[in-house]
Amino acid sequence: MDTPENSTPCSYENFWQNEAEKLPWFKPWHTVLDWQPPHARWFVGGEINASYACLDIHIHGELKDKTALVWCDETGVERHLTYSDLYKLVNRIADALKQKGVKKGDVVAIFMPLIPEAVAAMLAVARLGAIHCVIFSGFGADALRDRIRDVKATLIITADAGRRRGKCIPLKETLDRALELDSMVKTVVVVKSTGYAVSMHEGRDIYFDDFLAQASSYCAPEAVESHHPLFILHTSGSTGAPKGVVHATGGYLTYVYSTLKEAFGITKDDVYWCTADIGWITGHSYLVYAPLMHGATVMLYEGSHDYPTDVAWWQIIERFKVTIFYTAPTALRLFMKQGVDDIARHNLSSLRVLGSVGEPLNPQVWEWYARVVGGGRDPLRCPIIDTWWQTETGGFMIAPKVLRDHDAVKPGSVMHPLSGIEADIVSSDGLPVEPGSKGFLVIKKPWPGMLVGIWGDNERYKRTYWSRFTGMFDTSDCAIKDRDGCFWILGRSDEVIKISAHRIGTAEIETAVLSQGAVAESAAIGVDDSLRGQTIVLFVVLRAGIAISDSLKKEIIERVHKSLGRFIVITDLFCVDRLPKTRSGKILRRVLRALVQREPLGDLTTLEDGAVIEDICAQYKQFEK
Numbered sequence: 001m002d003t004p005e006n007s008t009p010c011s012y013e014n015f016w017q018n019e020a021e022k023l024p025w026f027k028p029w030h031t032v033l034d035w036q037p038p039h040a041r042w043f044v045g046g047e048i049n050a051s052y053a054c055l056d057i058h059i060h061g062e063l064k065d066k067t068a069l070v071w072c073d074e075t076g077v078e079r080h081l082t083y084s085d086l087y088k089l090v091n092r093i094a095d096a097l098k099q100k101g102v103k104k105g106d107v108v109a110i111f112m113p114l115i116p117e118a119v120a121a122m123l124a125v126a127r128l129g130a131i132h133c134v135i136f137s138g139f140g141a142d143a144l145r146d147r148i149r150d151v152k153a154t155l156i157i158t159a160d161a162g163r164r165r166g167k168c169i170p171l172k173e174t175l176d177r178a179l180e181l182d183s184m185v186k187t188v189v190v191v192k193s194t195g196y197a198v199s200m201h202e203g204r205d206i207y208f209d210d211f212l213a214q215a216s217s218y219c220a221p222e223a224v225e226s227h228h229p230l231f232i233l234h235t236s237g238s239t240g241a242p243k244g245v246v247h248a249t250g251g252y253l254t255y256v257y258s259t260l261k262e263a264f265g266i267t268k269d270d271v272y273w274c275t276a277d278i279g280w281i282t283g284h285s286y287l288v289y290a291p292l293m294h295g296a297t298v299m300l301y302e303g304s305h306d307y308p309t310d311v312a313w314w315q316i317i318e319r320f321k322v323t324i325f326y327t328a329p330t331a332l333r334l335f336m337k338q339g340v341d342d343i344a345r346h347n348l349s350s351l352r353v354l355g356s357v358g359e360p361l362n363p364q365v366w367e368w369y370a371r372v373v374g375g376g377r378d379p380l381r382c383p384i385i386d387t388w389w390q391t392e393t394g395g396f397m398i399a400p401k402v403l404r405d406h407d408a409v410k411p412g413s414v415m416h417p418l419s420g421i422e423a424d425i426v427s428s429d430g431l432p433v434e435p436g437s438k439g440f441l442v443i444k445k446p447w448p449g450m451l452v453g454i455w456g457d458n459e460r461y462k463r464t465y466w467s468r469f470t471g472m473f474d475t476s477d478c479a480i481k482d483r484d485g486c487f488w489i490l491g492r493s494d495e496v497i498k499i500s501a502h503r504i505g506t507a508e509i510e511t512a513v514l515s516q517g518a519v520a521e522s523a524a525i526g527v528d529d530s531l532r533g534q535t536i537v538l539f540v541v542l543r544a545g546i547a548i549s550d551s552l553k554k555e556i557i558e559r560v561h562k563s564l565g566r567f568i569v570i571t572d573l574f575c576v577d578r579l580p581k582t583r584s585g586k587i588l589r590r591v592l593r594a595l596v597q598r599e600p601l602g603d604l605t606t607l608e609d610g611a612v613i614e615d616i617c618a619q620y621k622q623f624e625k
Contacts, residue, residue, distance in 0.1 A: 015420045016448055019258040023048065024057050026223040038466040040446035041227045042251035049221040050230055051127035053253055054292035055087045056221065063268060067297045070320055071116050073163050074303035081116055092212050093124035094219040100155060100187055104129030104222055109153035111135045111144060111175055113162030114302045117191045118278055119288055121157045126230060129222035133232040136279025137162050141177035142563035147234050148178065150244050151455060155187040161196035165307040172198040226250025232455050233281055235391040235503060242508065244455030245391050252394050255449030256290040259396040262418055263385050264324055264353050266294050273299035274326040281391040282357055286326060305331055310338055314346040326355035330500040332365050333531050340372050348373060356386040358501025359533045360489045366411035388414040388489050390475060394449025397421050398487050413486045421447055425481045430469040435483040440493060443473040497526035498534050499569055506589065512563035513538060516556045518546045523579050525593040537596050538573040548575035576619060580612045
């Protein structure tokens with residue numbers, strides 16, 4: 001492939017140019033970075049294809065017959081796909097999509113369990129220069145419908161069902177409910193994954209095998225401009241509808257390729273297991289694109305960590321000799337409660353890197369991870385890489401470097417920004433704070449993996465990420481930087497709730513609650529939970545003449561589960577006469593959160609009526625002012 005001929009850029013841009021040159025480009029770029037705040041265009045003029053970078057580059061070399069994907073599920077079934085196998089499957093899907101009229105710039109929705117066909121579907125869409133929008137398979141019909149409508153997808157790839165704890169999760173049924181009021185979707189492709197019986201809509205639905213029946217074994221990859229969108233992935237905000245975060249092809253591929261190498265030291269010899277679902281950014285960046293570009297063997301497991309036994313994950317690591325294990329603190333806390341004896345009976349010596357993602361990894365869990373899973377080995381042999389990043393950043397931003405920080409890691413800290421990243425902690429007025437002081441985490445320079453916008457809403461993009469601090473990207477996270485320059489992440493500064501590493505906005509939850517006709521107002525808050533990071537407490541105001549009951553509580557909670565998915569954990573539901581609000585009508589959720597967690601209420605000067613706090617405390621004696 002061609003490499004770019006470019007005038008010498010500044011050292012910052014030169015670093016990213018050198019990283020981009022490691023990827024296979026169809027056409028060289030003429031400008032490394034075009035920065036027109038708040039919009040960045042990386043490797044301007046360059047052309048590339050994500051599918052080619054993950055597959056074609058390998059199947060013409062020594063990795064052709066190397067295993068690309070190892071998949072297994074809770075029933076013990078397993079599949080092995082070489083890079084050549086995956087290449088052929090991707091080409092056939094791409095050609096079938098092409099025959100359906102899918103072309104460069106079109107959006108294809110993917111609503112699938114974690115099976116090889118899901119990975120292949122993503123790469124096939126990218127091969128055509130189309131844009132994939134993967135929707136988490138745990139979402140309910142309402143959440144699914146909102147996301148399909150937002151991107152205006154006319155073709156959706158799904159499966160009959162997924163597997164979870166011995167049960168079939170009916171994905172096609174959920175999709176059918178989501179599409180009841182929509183006529184825009186013209187084609188639904190259904191993979192027979194579990195054999196679960198489904199209804200097929202004549203003229204719209206087609207089984208996957210039939211879809212591929214006339215497909216060619218080769219479909220030429222479409223060269224796309226570096227700035228061309230690769231995917232849309234929805235993430236929740238504190239207000240309004242979910243945001244369709246857009247990532248561009250060239251910069252994103254460069255960034256995830258570079259950061260996985262720098263943080264984890266991945267090589268083609270690794271058996272790499274990221275336990276995330278493809279419905280989240282972690283699955284996109286570090287389950288699909290980055291490890292495949294590096295030619296590693298990627299492990300996929302469809303199922304729960306504790307089914308059919310509570311040692312399922314450790315059996316997988318031992319059986320397939322996993323070398324890099326990347327998971328969430330929530331899972332580690334679950335294992336900590338189970339004890340260590342069962343884990344100790346498994347040979348985990350193949351592991352050479354342990355990773356963490358999704359929320360802060362507190363020191364106690366860090367120590368347990370190192371001692372029990374890492375076997376207490378020298379940090380040089382099995383380091384823990386705790387990563388901080390977001391859907392919006394595309395990839396790791398702050399993390400220990402496997403080859404640099406192994407002997408200096410502070411448990412609980414994500415350490416230092418990776419190369420090419422300038423992060424800082426600032427006060428509310430945008431000025432740097434003193435070392436050790438709490439502040440807002442910001443990014444001061446653009447980076448190749450950054451989102452290029454919010455789908456269909458440029459003003460929201462500017463308002464959400466660039467309005468609070470002039471010239472700096474607002475992460476909406478709070479953090480501390482110590483005197484050694486190490487970063488300690490404290491959590492969200494907005495009203496997004498994070499449950500077991502899944503982010504969900506208060507607006508989506510409250511909308512689901514209000515769909516129960518008895519509810520007049522609602523407020524959802526996230527409260528700290530030692531197992532899941534956060535769980536949800538609901539406050540509801542019922543319509544006049546309606547009394548709360550156990551059956552009504554159950555019905556409200558079921559509404560949330562049906563709309564958004566059963567990963568939503570609601571630990572309490574309180575019925576109150578009114579909610580604390582500002583004079584402008586904004587619900588002060590932080591006050592409710594402080595009441596539940598028995599913390600200081602903070603500044604109440606904007607509260608419309610201070611008596612509301614007294615009323616809530618009088619109703620529920622466990623709340624302390």
